[in-house]
Amino acid sequence: MADTTSETSREERGNALNAPVNASEVEAWFVREVLPLESMLMRFLHQNWRNKADIEDFRQEIYAQVLTAAESGLPERAKPFVLTTARNLLIDRVRREHVVPIDAVSDLDALGVAIDEPGPERNAIARDVLRRLQDSLDRLPPRCREAFTLKRLEGLSRAEVAQRMGISERMVTEHMAQAVCQLADMLYGEPLDTRSKP
């Protein structure tokens, strides 16, 4: 065998530390550096992939790859790393699909441009997080919102929430879980400029 092999293009990670990184450091980095990029990542995926049903899976796969890399050394700059990972994933998918979506193929070179495009500033996101949280909460399905509000905000126990809502405790857990998923999507995934209230 010749040449070397490397996992997920190490050269993209800048001068990464090569020592393994402990899990809490990776988590902190992921929350601080990667999650604020999610709305940009989602926009990038929507712009470059026709089948919207794939996008949530792509996001997960990209995050998994990003974490795998970060666990052996935190990338110096998160944004180019996340977008390069996203781009490589799309390229791999294009190669693998038997029916080649021509728009994706022809635009692959253009994807490089997006990597240098300025992204949202983190502090701009933090500034109106409270307003967006409230807005997201209002948009939950009513039962999810009710369960979440009683449990998380009013501090009732699960049994009390179940009693108050006239449902099983198991259903409370389900409503809560659904609420958390949707809140995360709205908080991180949605474009910043559409989050404002009417």
Next chain:
Amino acid sequence: MNAPAPNAKDVNATAATWLVRMNAEDWSEDDQKMFDTWLVQSPAHRAAYWRLKAAYAETSRLQALRRPQQGRGPRKSAMPFLAATAATLIVASIVAAATISFAPQSSERYATQVGGSKTLALRDGTRIELNTATEVRVSLTKTQRTVWLDKGEAFFEVAHDAQRPFIVMVAGHRVTDIGTKFLIRHDPARLEVAVVEGKVGFDSSDPASRAQPLQLAAGDVLVATPHAITVKAKREEDLATELGWRRGMLIFHHTTLGEAAAEFNRYNGHQLVVGDSASALTINGVFPKNDVPAFVRLAQAVLKLRVEDQGHQTVISR
């Protein structure tokens, strides 16, 4: 070819359930152990859990301005779908093109086994290199030179002869040489024509798509599936990668492990099976096409993957 990674919705739902249960009253030590096991299982689990945990933590800010519940129903989601505006260029569509195989009796048949290769030197000076598991029929007459590529992959170096066009029939399409070197790969659901030098004409023989024949130039790669024909330009080094087999080598450049294994499987009886979680890893490298052991060693030593030899196949997984 590759099974998709575990469904994101399911992983997300599981992560959310853990998170909610952990914040309830009856969280036990056993629960914590099970959760820890789940969390280390996969980076996808960690990504989903950490993401939801962060969102959940953010909502503590809402406690500060707790307000009475509102009777409002949920508003319609404002999620805009940013439609991609790239122009779609579908040159022609082939509706299940039936393979045309009315070869004249005078044709000669050549084939290679899995892992084999063969170079044909035709009387007119044309060379055809057959890759693994390939079948062609060749007919040379005074007025025409015809090759049927019934399956597999072949590289053509055609001796120019204006009086006798050189035609390759493949999956119902007609590839006409105009003095050139080109590669044709014929997989069950996909046909690829890559032009290395000179020009090539491509004519879909499906009557429904009689639009116009295409002309492909050096660097053009045409891909035909049962649904569409697309043409794109490839860089020289990418073409060189595809032609590595002519030197007995497989060349991988940012290739996923799943794809690389599939390439090896074209050449070798001993098959590689790559588990879901490992198939998206990207590799670079050059391997002799029959050196499966080298590839397996690399997966084990460099990528730290688990390797299990099951006799007729080797399973590679995380």
